[in-house]
Amino acid sequence: MPGGSKIAMEPYSPFVDPDRYAVVRLDFRAIIHPLQWYRDEGVVYIVMNTGAYARYFNDPGRYSDEIGRYEQLFSGFTLLKLFEYEEYTARIYSVYQ
Numbered sequence: 001m002p003g004g005s006k007i008a009m010e011p012y013s014p015f016v017d018p019d020r021y022a023v024v025r026l027d028f029r030a031i032i033h034p035l036q037w038y039r040d041e042g043v044v045y046i047v048m049n050t051g052a053y054a055r056y057f058n059d060p061g062r063y064s065d066e067i068g069r070y071e072q073l074f075s076g077f078t079l080l081k082l083f084e085y086e087e088y089t090a091r092i093y094s095v096y097q
């Protein structure tokens with residue numbers, strides 16, 4: 001990712017150097033904002049991870065709305081890289097297709 005890029009990050013995301021990138025730390029989860037918000041805010045990349053979203057996917061009967069909103073983000077952005085380590089997954093998306 002080019003230096004200076006604006007990157008939105010969910011809690012529990014891998015470290016990204018705030019001296020190299022314009023980091024937007026999301027307070028709780030990526031789905032608090034709709035897809036268009038990220039574009040309007042000039043976010044170029046978004047990092048989502050199982051530390052933030054797994055709880056919803058592990059209980060689909062209870063969290064179908066949250067799952068649907070995550071799936072909208074997953075399909076509305078372009079997946080650039082998927083990192084998997086044991087039960088943890090981090091996804092890096094380009095906001096622009």
